[in-house]
Amino acid sequence: MQKKIINAGRILVVGTQGGGKTATVTKLAARTDSSMEYLEDFAGTIETEYLKVSFDEGNFYSLLLPIGGQEKWAKLRERFGSTAEAIVAILDSCTKQFWINSLQQASSISSVLPYNNYPISFIVTKKDLNDSITSDADTFGETIVEGIANAKREGVTYYSRGFRISQRSFELGNNIEKIPFTQMEQIIANALEQKYFTGLEPGNARKGRMLLGGFSLVNCRIFSRALTLGLSQQEEPGDELAILGLLNDMRPTMLELDTNWTDLVRKYPKAGSEPIIPADISADQINDIILEKLLANETDIINFEEELNKMSHLTGWRHVGWEHISIFEEEGLDKASSLVRKIMETISQSEQAEKFILFDPIDELF
Numbered sequence: 001m002q003k004k005i006i007n008a009g010r011i012l013v014v015g016t017q018g019g020g021k022t023a024t025v026t027k028l029a030a031r032t033d034s035s036m037e038y039l040e041d042f043a044g045t046i047e048t049e050y051l052k053v054s055f056d057e058g059n060f061y062s063l064l065l066p067i068g069g070q071e072k073w074a075k076l077r078e079r080f081g082s083t084a085e086a087i088v089a090i091l092d093s094c095t096k097q098f099w100i101n102s103l104q105q106a107s108s109i110s111s112v113l114p115y116n117n118y119p120i121s122f123i124v125t126k127k128d129l130n131d132s133i134t135s136d137a138d139t140f141g142e143t144i145v146e147g148i149a150n151a152k153r154e155g156v157t158y159y160s161r162g163f164r165i166s167q168r169s170f171e172l173g174n175n176i177e178k179i180p181f182t183q184m185e186q187i188i189a190n191a192l193e194q195k196y197f198t199g200l201e202p203g204n205a206r207k208g209r210m211l212l213g214g215f216s217l218v219n220c221r222i223f224s225r226a227l228t229l230g231l232s233q234q235e236e237p238g239d240e241l242a243i244l245g246l247l248n249d250m251r252p253t254m255l256e257l258d259t260n261w262t263d264l265v266r267k268y269p270k271a272g273s274e275p276i277i278p279a280d281i282s283a284d285q286i287n288d289i290i291l292e293k294l295l296a297n298e299t300d301i302i303n304f305e306e307e308l309n310k311m312s313h314l315t316g317w318r319h320v321g322w323e324h325i326s327i328f329e330e331e332g333l334d335k336a337s338s339l340v341r342k343i344m345e346t347i348s349q350s351e352q353a354e355k356f357i358l359f360d361p362i363d364e365l366f
């Protein structure tokens with residue numbers, strides 16, 4: 001008897017940059033395709049990738065498309081979204097302030113989807129790192145307070161234009177009371193990099209060893225940015241989505257990319273004035289912010305799920321489920337894999353809907 005081969009369609013994987021879209025999907029694809037391997041990469045996805053995830057000896061499959069999470073891929077995301085069969089949103093469990101950006105990416109697609117019962121699910125990543133940081137939160141606080149003290153005394157050295165290539169520096173001075181966001185982001189990234197990595201080589205982000213499980217160079221940067229945001233205050237408050245958009249514009253720190261808040265705010269005019277961080281912040285305060293504002297727990301995930309469900313009458317979504325996983329544990333990959341399979345099965349239940357038909361402006365006007 002001839003076997004039936006089912007292609008369940010294309011599944012779009014969205015979420016804020018550095019959340020783990022490429023890593024998660026590549027690991028899933030590698031389970032059935034031995035030529036695939038996930039290699040840690042300092043650069044983010046350019047445009048998109050096409051990765052085949054299959055079940056039943058390859059007879060039931062989908063193409064998963066992790067779209068680059070940075071803001072510059074917004075139009076591409078919408079264009080690809082209009083022909084995708086389902087959405088998986090990726091949320092980083094170590095930077096929960098950025099979740100709203102992932103949700104925004106998913107909903108930007110649903111405005112172009114002519115479907116009801118459209119399958120959506122979310123995968124919360126970096127469970128391993130969430131655990132490591134929780135148990136090391138005290139050390140994070142102390143390391144950063146030390147980093148600020150060093151920066152005041154000796155100034156800050158950083159590298160731009162590629163990994164550790166062109167060296168640059170800035171002074172803070174001993175009497176500084178408020179540190180601007182751009183500089184604080186670099187101080188935190190430097191302090192954590194110095195504490196949690198060894199053997200880093202200029203020009204080669206793949207060399208060097210992590211000293212804290214799962215805390216990659218990319219994770220160090222995404223986390224430093226989220227923590228700087230968590231510690232900051234803004235004199236002229238900006239719009240939350242504009243701020244998150246601005247922060248999601250680049251993968252390295254702003255200074256490593258030779259940019260800063262003042263330049264970026266021209267692109268995100270609603271983001272408000274550059275946030276500042278009190279220079280005398282204590283290790284305990286940092287610790288509290290990490291635990292309250294950055295690291296997600298079960299309640300955060302359930303609240304997010306409620307938000308998603310509340311939106312479904314507008315979006316046409318049918319929420320299929322969620323998992324909180326680490327891509328470095330088989331158990332996590334098993335869960336993600338079952339979830340993807342469930343999404344693929346749900347695809348056949350989505351229905352064409354009238355409500356999203358776009359009006360024709362020419363017809364309306366004449």
Ligand SMILES: Nc1nc2c(ncn2[C@@H]2O[C@H](COP(=O)(O)OP(=O)(O)OP(=O)(O)O)[C@@H](O)[C@H]2O)c(=O)[nH]1
Pocket residue numbers: 015016017018019020021022023024040041043044045046066067068069070090125126127128129213214215216217218219251325326327328
């Ligand atoms: N510790 C830990 N790190 C993870 C996990 N999943 C992803 N990462 C790390 O997160 C970083 C970013 O992962 P990517 O897969 O490149 O993120 P992305 O969402 O594709 O990012 P863009 O392509 O920029 O949109 C990498 O250093 C990954 O190794 C996880 O479960 N645990």
Ligand SMILES: [Mg+2]
Pocket residue numbers: 021022023044045066067068069
């Ligand atoms: Mg990617």
